[in-house]
Amino acid sequence: MALLACITEVLERERMPYVAFWHPPAYTALEQAALSHIPGRCAVKVVVCIADERPLQAIVPAHYRVDLDRLRQIAGAATIRLANEEEIGALYPEFEIGAAPPFGTIYGHRVFVEQCFVGEPEMVFDAGTHTASICMHYFDFADLVKPTVATFGVRPGRRRPVPRRTAVFE
Secondary structure (H helix, E strand, O other), X not given: OHHHHHHHHHHHXXXXXOEEEEOOOOOOHHHHHHHHOOOHHHEEEEEEEEEOOEEEEEEEEOOOEEOHHHHHHHHOOOOEEEOOHHHHHHHOOOOOOOOOOOOHHHHOOEEEEEHHHOOOXXXXXXXXXXXEXXXXXXXXXXXXXXXXXXXXXXXXXXXXXXOOOOOOOO
16 A cells, blocks of 8 residues: 555646556556456556666557567667566565556656557556556656657567558648
């Protein structure tokens, strides 16, 4: 409960609307989505990476994976790799491993969010434990975290991210 209080304190101080809720233990974002009865596209997977020896968070929907090469390019890094559990535990000691919320900027870490989240009416993520989650609107999250928005997530069945195309009207 202290972990949830730590996160909700930040959200309340910043006057961010949110809903916190409890659920049976979920150890992946897909399990969390199923147990919480939310679409996988709204369930946040926080992937902690080390880019040029500096931590960053890559935020993708539960069913996506991260294209590390694309993320490395977007981050302007020479090297990138997934952080191991020991590193994650050291970076976020107050949270259960694998349950860190997507608020890396609070720790001075860069946060990258997959483009497909923009405009989502809700996003649900771990609140520091595998049994507590927070739901909030994407734009409130973005206002608080100020992430870099880019296309680096890969949907199942795809090899590379598909950049969104925009129409040009003259």
